Amino acid sequence: MEGNAAYPTIVKYTEDNYGGIHLTRLSRNALGYVVRGTKHIYYGDMHYTVTRGDIFFMGVGNHYVENLPEEGHAFEQVVVYYSPELLRRILLRLNMNYGVKISNTHHCDRCLRLNHASVPATATLRSFFAHTATCLQDENFTHDHTAETIKLTELIYLIVSQRDDCLKNKVLSNVDDQQDNFEQVVYANIFRDVSIEELAAMSNRSLTSFKKEFRRHFQEPPHRWFIRQRLMQARLLLISTTRSISEIGAECVFPNTSHFIKLFKNEYGQTPAMYRLSHCADGSRRMLSGSAGAAETAEAVEAVDSIAI
Numbered sequence: 577m578e579g580n581a582a583y584p585t586i587v588k589y590t591e592d593n594y595g596g597i598h599l600t601r602l603s604r605n606a607l608g609y610v611v612r613g614t615k616h617i618y619y620g621d622m623h624y625t626v627t628r629g630d631i632f633f634m635g636v637g638n639h640y641v642e643n644l645p646e647e648g649h650a651f652e653q654v655v656v657y658y659s660p661e662l663l664r665r666i667l668l669r670l671n672m673n674y675g676v677k678i679s680n681t682h683h684c685d686r687c688l689r690l691n692h693a694s695v696p697a698t699a700t701l702r703s704f705f706a707h708t709a710t711c712l713q714d715e716n717f718t719h720d721h722t723a724e725t726i727k728l729t730e731l732i733y734l735i736v737s738q739r740d741d742c743l744k745n746k747v748l749s750n751v752d753d754q755q756d757n758f759e760q761v762v763y764a765n766i767f768r769d770v771s772i773e774e775l776a777a778m779s780n781r782s783l784t785s786f787k788k789e790f791r792r793h794f795q796e797p798p799h800r801w802f803i804r805q806r807l808m809q810a811r812l813l814l815i816s817t818t819r820s821i822s823e824i825g826a827e828c829v830f831p832n833t834s835h836f837i838k839l840f841k842n843e844y845g846q847t848p849a850m851y852r853l854s855h856c857a858d859g860s861r862r863m864l865s866g867s868a869g870a871a872e873t874a875e876a877v878e879a880v881d882s883i884a885i
Contacts, residue, residue: 583721584658584728588712589643591651597642597812603760604657605750606634607731609697609705613651616642617692620808624694631701632694633746637763638805639692640812654705654712656728664751666729667736676733680748682740687749689795693742701734758789766805767829772798806830807843814852821848 581604597618608631615626618640626632628646645651670676687693697705708727717723735744761779775798776786787798794801806828813824825836825848840848 581659582662584656584662584724586654586656586708586712586717586724586727588654588709589652591643591645594645595643596816597640599809599812600634600639600641601763602634602636602639602657604659605636605663605747606632606655606657607735607747608632608634608653608655609701611652611654611705611709612649613646613653614644615651615653616644618642619690620804620811624690624692626694629697629702630694631697631705631743633692633743635691635746635750636759637691638766640808654709656724656731658728660751662725662728663732663747666725666732667748667751669729670733670736676737678736678748680740680745682742682745684742684745687742687745693746695741695743698734698738701731704731704734758793762790762794766802767809767827769829803839804843807840810836810840810848811844811851814848815855824848 585604591613597616610626610628610630610632612628614628615632616623617626617632617634623642643651643653667678671678711717711723711727717727732747735747738744758779758781761775765775765778772786773783776783779786781789790798790801796804810824810828810830813819813827814821817824819827821837822833825833828836830836830839837847840846840851844851846854
């Protein structure tokens with residue numbers, strides 16, 4: 577799938593079979609609606625559930641997700657991908673052309689900590705996504721940037737005209753192109769051996785400014801955050817593949833196996849080998865999808881400068 581960041585991309589995903597936990601990398605923000613089934617969004621060993629009839633936001637970056645079909649029915653969702661620059665244009669148009677007054681007074685700890693939000697969709701939003709799903713089924717949006725932009729404008733209006741909540745807050749807090757560039761630099765280099773100084777230069781910031789912004793955005797210093805992200809990926813590889821401990825450590829950018837084992841034990845309380853053994857033994861082993869969720873990965877290739885893992 578090819579895409580242009582100047583325009584939105586609207587897609588409908590259907591997954592007939594359970595694909596396990598997979599890593600989705602987004603270089604554009606996503607607004608989606610679960611038509612059927614259940615979606616889990618993971619943060620380490622914790623997860624948040626998005627159920628049928630919920631609308632969700634997922635920000636630029638890495639997301640560990642698991643899509644669960646309903647018994648006898650495929651998992652189904654409709655997702656709209658868009659850039660902060662496009663969102664800014666739409667909000668300006670809504671304000672200048674239609675006099676829409678846009679405000680946001682909602683702030684909570686969850687909004688600060690998480691890179692997603694979800695709420696039950698209103699009746700109006702459910703109708704919007706039902707119509708959008710029909711249009712997608714009829715291929716009405718195929719290569720039609722105007723139609724997709726009109727639909728995104730309608731969706732943004734429906735969200736910003738509602739009461740203030742986590743979803744509205746996350747959408748409106750992701751308008752800043754400069755912040756988007758900062759996030760893309762960070763997420764694009766999780767699995768690369770680069771220094772903090774190099775990351776600061778890539779994002780056109782001084783080292784001091786980069787560290788301050790990083791701590792403000794991710795709530796911890798860069799070194800600790802990068803280690804945690806790499807350990808989360810290593811944990812998933814341990815319970816979903818048969819790769820050796822040394823291979824996984826190298827793939828997740830740890831300098832040597834002993835260092836990887838030490839950090840992993842500090843984080844999860846077990847060595848990688850024991851962690852793998854305990855999760856396989858208790859029947860809770862989950863398989864990573866080989867295609868990483870076919871349609872969802874198409875966006876990860878199209879709108880995402882993917883990091884090889």
